[in-house]
Amino acid sequence: xxxxxxxxxxxxxxxxxxxxxxxxxxxxxxxxxxxxxxxxxxxxxxxxxxxxxxxxxxxxxxxxxxxxxxxxxxxxxxxxxxxxxxxxxxxxxxxxxxxxxxxxxxxxxxxxxxxxxxxxxxxxxxxxxxxxxxxxxxxxxxxxxxxxxxxxxxxxxxxxxxxxxxxxxxxxxxxxxxxxxxxxxxxxxxxxxxxx
Amino acid sequence: xxxxxxxxxxxxxxxxxxxxxxxxxxxxxxxxxxxxxxxxxxxxxxxxxxxxxxxxxxxxxxxx
Numbered sequence: 598x599x600x601x602x603x604x605x606x607x608x609x610x611x612x613x614x615x616x617x618x619x620x621x622x623x624x625x626x627x628x629x630x631x632x633x634x635x636x637x638x639x640x641x642x643x644x645x646x647x648x649x650x651x652x653x654x655x656x657x658x659x660x661x662x663x664x665x666x667x668x669x670x671x672x673x674x675x676x677x678x679x680x681x682x683x684x685x686x687x688x689x690x691x692x693x694x695x696x697x698x699x700x701x702x703x704x705x706x707x708x709x710x711x712x713x714x715x716x717x718x719x720x721x722x723x724x725x726x727x728x729x730x731x732x733x734x735x736x737x738x739x740x741x742x743x744x745x746x747x748x749x750x751x752x753x754x755x756x757x758x759x760x761x762x763x764x765x766x767x768x769x770x771x772x773x774x775x776x777x778x779x780x781x782x783x784x785x786x787x788x789x790x791x792x793x
Numbered sequence: 794x795x796x797x798x799x800x801x802x803x804x805x806x807x808x809x810x811x812x813x814x815x816x817x818x819x820x821x822x823x824x825x826x827x828x829x830x831x832x833x834x835x836x837x838x839x840x841x842x843x844x845x846x847x848x849x850x851x852x853x854x855x856x857x
Contacts, residue, residue, distance in 0.1 A: 732818075
């Protein structure tokens with residue numbers, strides 16, 4: 598591993614850690630009196646800004662590792678935009694729903710707000726797989742997506758039976774995308790292990 | 794699949810980055826193909842063969 602690869606990996610890791618700490622910290626704040634929902638939840642936007650240097654560090658790492666491509670750069674920007682759309686949609690939907698006095702049709706419309714961001718993420722991934730002209734990078738992404746999908750289906754089925762048998766509590770369906778995203782990360786690790 | 798990419802590249806004094814640029818793929822792709830971790834598609838194999846002025850069989854070796 599070259600010095601450039603090593604330092605860019607370190608920077609990406611540090612920005613990832615800062616993002617995770619920031620999101621966890623603001624999440625914890627919601628359980629205190631310092632931040633009151635719904636508008637106090639806007640504090641979550643602050644750690645979201647850390648995604649910008651994180652994406653830049655990640656792109657430097659990709660360039661140093663020789664895995665950068667124009668399609669990957671477009672994917673990163675689209676995912677960034679979709680993530681912000683998701684969080685803003687989520688905050689607005691929760692803020693408007695907080696007193697639970699809205700009618701069911703309005704509640705259904707509010708549910709669409711964070712979903713638009715999710716559509717954006719799925720669209721970004723679909724565009725990447727279509728636009729990536731480097732077949733090796735494309736295969737790696739598709740492999741990771743297969744691992745993520747497999748994990749999601751297996752976890753969902755298992756949790757469904759746990760719920761049916763009264764062992765585990767019900768989990769809202771919006772956790773699907775975060776679980777799939779985690780599976781994507783695991784899929785990339787699987788790629789590395791298979792090629793080691 | 795084994796291949797002679799590393800030797801052919803060395804003969805021309807090309808780095809993996811040089812070859813990647815000529816093939817319009819990432820350096821990581823060249824590394825994966827060269828080390829046998831990834832077998833290229835037929836179109837990419839033809840592009841590699843054309844670049845070196847050889848046939849595919851002269852570059853990629855059948856598994857024993």
